Amino acid sequence: MEVKxxxxxxxxxxxxxxxxxxxxxKQGVFVLNVMSSPGSGKTALLxxxxxxxxxxxxxxxxxxxxxxxxxADRLAKSGAxxxxxxxxxFGGDCHLAAHVxxxxxxxxxxxxxxxxxxxxxxxxxxxxxxxxxxxxRVVVLSVTEGEDKPVKYPLMFRVCDAAxxxxxxxxxxxxxxxxxxxxxxxxxxxxxxxxDVSAKTGEGFDAWIKWLKKTVAAKSTAAA
Amino acid sequence: MHEMGIAAQVVQIAxxxxxxxxxxxxxxxxxxxxxxxxxxxxxxxxxxxxxxxxDTPLAGSRLHIEEVPVxxxxxxxxxxxxxxxxxxxxxxxDSGSIQLTSGQELEIxxxxxxx
Numbered sequence: 124m125e126v127k128x129x130x131x132x133x134x135x136x137x138x139x140x141x142x143x144x145x146x147x148x149k150q151g152v153f154v155l156n157v158m159s160s161p162g163s164g165k166t167a168l169l170x171x172x173x174x175x176x177x178x179x180x181x182x183x184x185x186x187x188x189x190x191x192x193x194x195a196d197r198l199a200k201s202g203a204x205x206x207x208x209x210x211x212x213f214g215g216d217c218h219l220a221a222h223v224x225x226x227x228x229x230x231x232x233x234x235x236x237x238x239x240x241x242x243x244x245x246x247x248x249x250x251x252x253x254x255x256x257x258x259x260r261v262v263v264l265s266v267t268e269g270e271d272k273p274v275k276y277p278l279m280f281r282v283c284d285a286a287x288x289x290x291x292x293x294x295x296x297x298x299x300x301x302x303x304x305x306x307x308x309x310x311x312x313x314x315x316x317x318x319d320v321s322a323k324t325g326e327g328f329d330a331w332i333k334w335l336k337k338t339v340a341a342k343s344t345a346a347a
Numbered sequence: 348m349h350e351m352g353i354a355a356q357v358v359q360i361a362x363x364x365x366x367x368x369x370x371x372x373x374x375x376x377x378x379x380x381x382x383x384x385x386x387x388x389x390x391x392x393x394x395x396x397x398x399x400x401x402d403t404p405l406a407g408s409r410l411h412i413e414e415v416p417v418x419x420x421x422x423x424x425x426x427x428x429x430x431x432x433x434x435x436x437x438x439x440x441d442s443g444s445i446q447l448t449s450g451q452e453l454e455i456x457x458x459x460x461x462x
Contacts, residue, residue: 124460132356132379132453217349252386252453273350274433278384281435281447286362299351311435 129267136253143228149263150233153339154241156255158279161245162273163288166194167322168263169242173201175332180339181235183228186242187219187253194242206230210244218249223340238339246275259338265290266299272306280311283317284333292321353387353453354395369460374408376459382415382452388434389414400411417450 131137159165173182183204185192195207206227206245210216215316216223224241232238239259243250262283264272267290273280280286285309286303301319308315316334320327350352361377377396381387389412417430420422421437422444428437430450 126364126366126458126460126462128360128455128457130360130364130455132353132455135356136449165413195460216352248386263350278451279433281384309443313436347408 129260133253134222140254140256141224143221143225144226144258145254146225147233147239149257150236151340151343152233152239153234153259154255154257155240155335155339156241156243156250156257157248158243158250158260158283159245159265160247160268162246162347163263163265163268164322165242165245165263166321168287168289169198169240169329171322171325172199172240172335173203175200175308176238176335177201177203180336181197181338182236182240183231183236183238184240184242185219185231187223187244187342189244195215198242199342204236212245213327216249217246219246220253221253224255224284237343245277247272251276251279251282258342259284261285261287263287263289264304266294266297266301266304270300270304273311275325280315282306283315285313285316285340287331288319289322291326292324296305304344328346350387350391351395351399354392354399357374357396357410357455358399358403358405360455363406364458365460373461374405374458374460376409376411377405378411378413378454378456378459380413380415380452380454380456382417382450384417384447384450385453387453412458415449415452418448419445419460420448 158163168245184198185206187208188194190209190211195205199205208223208227260283262279303316305342308317318327318331320331365372393410400406420427420428421442423442424440426437426439435445
């Protein structure tokens, strides 16, 4: 006897993500999910991003790693509230799931936050699959990685709203073909905004910060 | 990479789907649809399933995975096609304005119970 079920396997996560989105929406908090491979410079990028947004935009960060609080310790120096999530407590997960974000957010005063940045676990596969209740997703790629990462991990680049090419200060020392990298990104998502940045020198940050502010403002205008 | 977590969800949904009037039912097969763009490796999921179903009402049951191809529709010219490689552009008019019409499924379709 066949019993029809027809349920999404991740519907428990999707339901939690909807709850998160509702809770964040009520407090007018914009949530940005930042994803990348390990070592692309997410934390350095966020350090500089936080310093450029403050005090105009009140930020908080949830940072996910399998272990250690190294990233949280670095980001906390910005003065923004930071919650570290270590996924080893959840089975060494390769991504942050919606229930983890919900629990971490309960440690934050959402009424005092405009922008919640989630630094996901460094991984270009699994985080793309898990809705956490975010408003926008960005992927960070560094120029010390292969130009063809976008076509090797198409789902990640398909689900993101913008891409950052980080560490461009290293370009003079590398054979990296940045035009090829942009081409691969656009092959997956033709209208993807791409920002060439150096988290170390700050080059290219004006355009990135402008895009981020505009994206955050668009939500608060829509909500008002 | 998270196939064990997915397998655990499959078991939970399948067990919840056993009709209330058949508490002793033996599940023979669980049918899934998995899109080719979903971040799940069918071979790994099958391996995890066999381990995680031990000592559950699904012990000994078979997991059947139907892989769903990635298909897309062009928003400009209306062409439908199957996306074979990592190029998300219309093969006719080269537009990048497309919508995916399948390939991200991760669904449990039905369970089969011994009569």
